[in-house]
Amino acid sequence: MLVVKLENAKPQAIYLPYHLNVQNDLLMMIDTHAHIYATEFDNDRDEVVQRAMAAGIEHILLPNIDLDSIQPMLATEAAYPQLCRSMMGLHPCYVDANVDETLAVIYSWFDKHDFVAVGEIGIDLYWDKTFRAQQERAFVTQLNWAKERNLPVVIHTRDSIEETLALLRTEQDGHLRGVFHCFGGTVEEAKAISDLGFHLGLGGVSTFKNSGMDKVIPHLDMNRVILETDCPYLAPVPHRGKRNEPAYTELVAKRIAEINDISVTEVLNKTTDNAKTLFDL
Template identity: 80%
Template sequence: MIDTHAHIYASEFDQDREEVVQRALAQGIQQILLPNIDLDSIEPMLATEAQFPTICRSMMGLHPCYVDQDVKQTLQTIHSWYDKHEFIAVGEIGIDLYWDQTYRTEQEYAFITQLNWAKEKDLPVVIHTRDSIEETLGLLSKEQDGSLRGVFHCFGGSIEEAKAINDLGFHLGLGGVSTFKNGGMDKVIPHLDMQYVILETDCPYLAPVPHRGKRNEPAYTQLVAQRVAEHRELSIQEVDNITTSNAIKLFNL
């Protein structure tokens, strides 16, 4: 099983990172993919990858919530890392209009710029959307020339949104939200195209039931798989096989 989106380099794991990884391995999670968020996360992310080189793989990108008026300079620095290190994806990138729309234009600029890096480097992209699915799909469809691929991580949308994402050739990252009683995903998961589904935690955030509200961790990928299996009337093993195969292909692992 692969946790395709985990921030185990975050300070929330500084006291017990080794144990967190061991618990994940004990639950059958063999790889943990690390999305970058800003300039400050690069060093801890790469240190975590170096500590667990057979388990952790890094991505490089600028998260929309960390976009500000210095976006061009920040992107330049982030882009320079591609010459120094091998990354599996451009991420996490996207549009977030939930808290603050001050830098909406800059967010769009950052998103399109990083989509173009993905085209140049032939890498998948990991997309974060919050209160912005229409805007994100609109920009992505304009940029999609047939070479873009990736995932809308932390998917919690409708069947129609899932189809629109799949029609652009993109995957859906299912995480803790899939287990929430009020999340509405029980109505959506049975209708998803399983060839586009991958699993994630987005830890330390959005822990699945029964750990909701506590710190999330990669071992809980198993709980997401269990819920998907229930909604699809499949075994956990089948869900593991399908989603792991999808992730290996998408991220060229």
């Protein structure tokens, strides 16, 4: 759904001019969750990357979703080695009756490539609860991979915050760390996540008037906040409903700054430092 197969592709590394990162004294940003390997970017991926760098994007982190996404994701990372870093994991929406076989293949990749995180993983009960037990098993299995390999986890939740928190409370032994990506929950949920040692990924939803995030963001610990787009999805205002892209990360930062009555510089400095520490960038 998100991907295009590139079995015969031989990606050519593109070393983009570094001056794009520093012109006009740009503040650096990290898009910690972006699917720029998706087919939605096949016609203009180079232009999207150029806009990202021109906007001050220092890193774009690519979450894996299933077996079919591995090759295009790695091809994208290879094409933009200065900018992109990949994760490895199985998204809950792609968990099915063959979950154990799929997990075995996913796990084998950790010995073949250097990944910045285990992700994206989690529990999604919005569309279908058929494989709930398998989702939970896959989630716990991948949490243990993260402990084993000392990597952060990138967690997807939809209609499953409490279920996810319950499993994390059981598995947290002081060695788990990571982020609840695309956070759009309550103050109480944010505190529970932070208390477990996890970060909150804020993206386009934070700019939506009907999201309620203007009431939540002032109560968040900024030491636990990182920025993301989840592109091509969830474009921030004023691009809502259109294709999202990493260059729009700054729009999220500006909204956070506005809500908290602080400078965009403060938001960008803090969230970039948080991301670099979490993902060891």
